[in-house]
Amino acid sequence: MDIRERLNTLFIDSQGCNSKKIKPIKFAGITLDFTRNIISSDILNKMKCLLTHTKFAAKRKELFTNKLISKTESKKISFVSYRNSSSYNKDIERMSKLYVNIKDHKIKNYNGERITTIVHIGIGGSILGPKFLSEALESYKDGYFNTHFISSGDLDEINDLIKKINISKSLFIFVSKSFHTDEVIRIKSFIDNYIDKHLPESASYIYKNQYIAITANITHCKKLNFMPKNIFGLHKTIPGRFSVASPVSLVTMFEIGIYHYKELVSGFRAMDSHFYKCKFQDNLPINFALISIWNINFLSKYANIIVPYSFRLRNFTNYIQQIEMESNGKSITNDGDITLNFTSPVVFGSSGTECQHSFFQAAHQGTIDVFFDFIYFKTLNSDSKKFLAANVLAQADLLYKGKKTKKNYKDLIGSSPSTLIGIDKLTPDRVGKLMSLYEHKVFVEGVVWQINSFDQWGVEEGKILAKKNLTKTNRPMQIKT
Numbered sequence: 001m002d003i004r005e006r007l008n009t010l011f012i013d014s015q016g017c018n019s020k021k022i023k024p025i026k027f028a029g030i031t032l033d034f035t036r037n038i039i040s041s042d043i044l045n046k047m048k049c050l051l052t053h054t055k056f057a058a059k060r061k062e063l064f065t066n067k068l069i070s071k072t073e074s075k076k077i078s079f080v081s082y083r084n085s086s087s088y089n090k091d092i093e094r095m096s097k098l099y100v101n102i103k104d105h106k107i108k109n110y111n112g113e114r115i116t117t118i119v120h121i122g123i124g125g126s127i128l129g130p131k132f133l134s135e136a137l138e139s140y141k142d143g144y145f146n147t148h149f150i151s152s153g154d155l156d157e158i159n160d161l162i163k164k165i166n167i168s169k170s171l172f173i174f175v176s177k178s179f180h181t182d183e184v185i186r187i188k189s190f191i192d193n194y195i196d197k198h199l200p201e202s203a204s205y206i207y208k209n210q211y212i213a214i215t216a217n218i219t220h221c222k223k224l225n226f227m228p229k230n231i232f233g234l235h236k237t238i239p240g241r242f243s244v245a246s247p248v249s250l251v252t253m254f255e256i257g258i259y260h261y262k263e264l265v266s267g268f269r270a271m272d273s274h275f276y277k278c279k280f281q282d283n284l285p286i287n288f289a290l291i292s293i294w295n296i297n298f299l300s301k302y303a304n305i306i307v308p309y310s311f312r313l314r315n316f317t318n319y320i321q322q323i324e325m326e327s328n329g330k331s332i333t334n335d336g337d338i339t340l341n342f343t344s345p346v347v348f349g350s351s352g353t354e355c356q357h358s359f360f361q362a363a364h365q366g367t368i369d370v371f372f373d374f375i376y377f378k379t380l381n382s383d384s385k386k387f388l389a390a391n392v393l394a395q396a397d398l399l400y401k402g403k404k405t406k407k408n409y410k411d412l413i414g415s416s417p418s419t420l421i422g423i424d425k426l427t428p429d430r431v432g433k434l435m436s437l438y439e440h441k442v443f444v445e446g447v448v449w450q451i452n453s454f455d456q457w458g459v460e461e462g463k464i465l466a467k468k469n470l471t472k473t474n475r476p477m478q479i480k481t
Contacts (some may be wrong), residue, residue, distance in 0.1 A: 001053065001054075001340070001341075001450065002340045002341070003050065003293065003297040003340075003341045003448070003449070004297050004298060004340075004341065006049070006050065007043075007047070007294065007297060007298040008298070010043050010046045010047065010049075011043060011298065013046070014040060014042045014043050014046070017040075017042050019040040019042065020040060020041045020042065021035050021040070021041065022034040022035060022037065022039065022040070022041045022044055023035075023041070025281075025282050025283075025284060025287060027271070027274050027278070027282075027284050027433075028270055028274075028433065029423060029424040029425065029429070029430050029433065030271075030284065030421065030422070030423060030424075030430065030433050030434065030437065031378065031420075031421070031422040031423075031424075032284055032287065032288055032419060032420075032421060032422075033419065033420035033421075033422060034287070034291055034419055036396050036397070036399075036400040036417060036418045036419075036420070037291055037294070037295070037371075037417040037418070037419065038299060038415065038417050039291065039294050039417075043294070044287065044290060044291070044294075045281075047290045047293070047294065048280055050290070050293070050448050051280075051286070051444075051447075051448070054447050054448050054450055056444065056447050056448070059447050060275075060276065060443075060447075063077075063078050063079075063080060063081075063443065064078070064080055064081060064084075064272075064276055065078075065081065066078045066081035066082075066237060070452055070454045070455055071334065071452065072452055072455045072457070073454070073455050075236065075237070076237045077237055077239060077454045078237050078238070079238055079239060079242030079243070079245075079439065080272050081237070082235045082237065082238055082246065083245040083246065083265070083268055083269065083272070084269055084272055084273075087235075088245070088246065088265075091232065091233075091246070091247055092261070092262065092265070094232070095232070095247060095250050095253055096253070096258045098212075098250075099250075099253050099254060099257075099258065100258075102114075102115050102171065102254075103144055107209060109168050109169050109202070109205075109206075109209075109210065110168060110201070110202035110205040110206065111168065111202075113168075113169055114169070115145070115169055115170065115171050115210070116145060116146060116166070116169045116170070117145065117146045117147075117148070117165050117166065117169060117170040117171070118145045118146070118147045118148070118170070118171050118173065118251055118254045118255075119147075119148045119149075119150060119161070119165070119170055119171070119172050119173065120147065120148070120149050120150070120173045120175065120251040121149075121150045121151070121158075121172065121173065121174050121175065121184055121187050121188070122151060122174070122175035122176060122181075122184060122248075123151040123153075123181060123183045123184065124240060124241065124322060124326075125177075125239070125240030125241035125242070125243055125244075125248075125322065126175040126176060126177070126181070126184070126214075126240060126243070126248060127149055127151045127175065128241075128318060128319045128322055129243070129244030129248065129249065129319055129435070130149070130244065130248060130249050130251050130252055131149045131315070132315050132316060132318065132319045133244070133249060133252045133255075133264070133431065134147060134149065134251070134252070134255055135312060135313075135314060135315055136312050136313055136316070136426070136431050137252070137255065137256050137260070137264075137312075137428055137431065138312060139312070139426070140255075140256040140257075140260045140427075140428060141255045141256055142255075142256065142257050144254075145254050145255065146165075147251055147254065147255055148161055148165070149251075150187055151183060152183065152187075153182060153183040153186055153187075155186065155187070155190050158187050158190050158191065159190070162191075162194060167191075167194065167195060167198070167199060167206075168199060168202060168206070170210065171210050171212065171254075172191060172210060172211050172212065173212045173214065173250055173251055174188055174211070174212065174213050174214070174215075175213075175214040175215070175248055176214075176215055176217075177215060177216045177217070177234055177236075177240050177243070178215070178216070178217055179213065179215045179217040179220050179221055179224070180217070180220075182463065182466075182467075192207075195207075207225060208227050208230075209227075209230075211226055211227075211230060212226075212230045212231075212232070212250070213226040213230065213231045213232070214231075214232045214234060214247045214248055214250065215231065215232075215233070215234055216233065216234040216235065216236045218231050218233055232247035232250065233247075234246060234247065234248070239327075239454050241322050241323055241326055241327065242323070242439055244435065245264075245265060245268045245432075249261075249264075252264065256428065260428045261428070263427065263428040263429045263432075264428035264429070264431060264432045265432065266429055266432065267427075267428060267429035267430060267431060267432020267433040267434075267435075267436070268432040268433070268435065268436045269432075270429070270432075270433060270436075271284075271285075271432070271433040271436035271437055271440070272436055272440075275436075275440045284437055285437055285440035285441045285443075285444060286440075286444055288419065288437065288441045288444075289440075289441045289442075289443075289444035289445050289448070290444070290448075291417075291419060292304070292345075292371075292441065292445060293445060293448055293449075295371040295417055296342050296343075296345055297341055297342055299369075299371075299417070300342070300369065301345065301369050301370055301371045301417070302342070302345055302346060302369060302370070303345050303346040303347070303348065303368065303369075303370040303371075304324070304345040304346070304347050304370070304371055304372075304373065305348060305349045305359075305363070305370050305371070305372045305373070306320055306347065306348075306349040306372075306373045306375070307349045307350070307351070307352045307355060307372060307373070307374055307375070307395075308349075308351055308352070308375040308376075309351070309352040309353070309374065309375065309376040309377075309388040309389070309391065309392050310351065310375065310376065310377060310388070310426070311351060312426055313351070313375060313426075314350070314351035316375065316434075317347065317348065317349040317350060319435070320347060320438050321347045321348065323438055323439060323442055324344055324345075324347045324438075324442050325344050325346070325347055326456050326459065327344070327442050327446060327453040327454065328343050328344035328442060328445055328446050328449065328451060328453055329343065329344040329458070330343055330344070330449075330451040330452065330453075331343065332451070333449075333450045333451055334450050334451065334452060335450070339449065339450070339451065341449055343445075343449050343451060344445075345371075349373075352374075352376075352388065352391060352392065352395070353388065353391045356391065356395065360395065363399060363416055364398065364399065364412045364413065365411070365412060365413060370416060371416060371417045371418065371419075372396070372399060372416060372417070372418035372419070373418070373419050373421060374392050374395070374396055374418055374419070374420045374421065375421045375423070375434070376388055376389055376392045376420070376421070376422060376423070377389070377422070377423050377424070377425065377426065378422040378423065378424055379424050379425055392420065396418045396420060398412055398414070399414065399416040399417075399418055400414060400415070400416065400417065400418060401414050402414020402415065421434070421437075
């Protein structure tokens with residue numbers, strides 16, 4: 001399906017119609033303001049035909065009932081079925097039990113001292129979500145534990161951390177769906193070697209009581225001597241980048257406690273239900289996705305700049321970059337054909353107002369062709385929020401309208417559309433809703449583009465070639481005489 005051709009038809013058919021701006025839509029503390037997008041409400045309503053043509057409703061039902069198939073992987077895929085199930089509730093109870101036992105000193109270190117530090121080890125989908133949550137929910141941390149996040153295959157990162165923490169009073173959470181992830185295994189081996197060398201008397205105790213594995217490969221973890229009581233299973237149907245609402249976020253519970261963790265999960269579930277049940281006109285993820293498709297496939301915008309005007313949400317873009325680009329960075333359709341459409345845009349960004357002093361210049365007066373998501377807090381109950389909201393509105397208006405001056409070198413081009421995502425307050429519930437909103441947006445895009453949003457063969461091939469290269473570099477050097 002040539003989406004641009006269909007959108008062009010919709011555009012032509014809408015000429016002469018009473019062109020109305022799109023009204024903001026709301027759900028439980030989240031508002032999407034589309035009024036600075038270059039599209040009329042008439043065209044957006046007609047874009048519903050794309051959903052009908054691609055059998056979106058049926059695919060959405062399959063997603064929620066755990067019947068969606070990733071054909072290229074020959075397996076079921078769903079990131080919402082598990083997190084809305086009793087299975088996740090049981091896992092939360094098990095996570096809670098571990099949290100309480102460590103917090104109440106029922107689980108101690110070798111010397112009978114309390115655990116003070118939690119180290120979360122993972123990469124990609126195994127760390128980006130929890131790391132973002134750690135920053136976003138800083139105000140909800142109860143202070144019982146210090147937390148650290150390690151992901152780099154460059155062992156300088158873990159080496160630097162080990163110098164700063166007390167290993168004997170630390171809990172290590174290793175997260176890997178396959179538990180063959182190179183970076184996680186390298187980091188684990190480094191920690192193992194350090195403990196064996198510097199804490200030989202307590203090494204066995206640490207491995208049995210202070211090593212946690214979160215994985216879909218439970219059998220392999222048992223072979224690596226993780227205790228069964230310390231292994232949390234991941235459902236194989238959950239793609240790693242969509243796995244934050246699972247035991248992957250165990251570290252989050254250690255940071256914000258059980259009550260607030262359950263609030264976070266409630267936020268995910270509330271947006272899930274809204275996406276599944278709400279009608280098209282008021283459905284946040286569906287309309288958000290269709291606006292994105294219009295910007296990419298009709299206006300030919302090739303980059304989506306996401307700017308959170310909040311220090312707490314400063315690395316949200318890093319999280320969404322993987323959700324969008326690893327999911328929809330595809331050029332082959334589900335039928336095995338080369339797509340006729342642009343798919344995932346380049347996703348980048350950083351926090352406002354800092355980035356106004358860097359790449360915003362190129363957006364205002366350069367030759368890049370982009371669209372924006374601005375995230376900000378609408379309740380102006382502090383000096384900071386008033387300052388940030390003033391800047392959001394200023395940037396969005398100038399990027400959309402442009403500005404003409406008497407000197408052309410001062411002219412602002414305009415025509416850069418933006419969606420304003422207004423949040424009433426920063427709570428675990430709202431953060432869960434925001435993350436779920438983007439996940440579902442990406443799912444809708446993939447359905448319309450008729451691609452598989454759940455495989456990542458480009459990533460996998462990179463790993464394979466890297467291992468071959470590493471094998472070559474590890475061979476003994478042959479000196480010719």
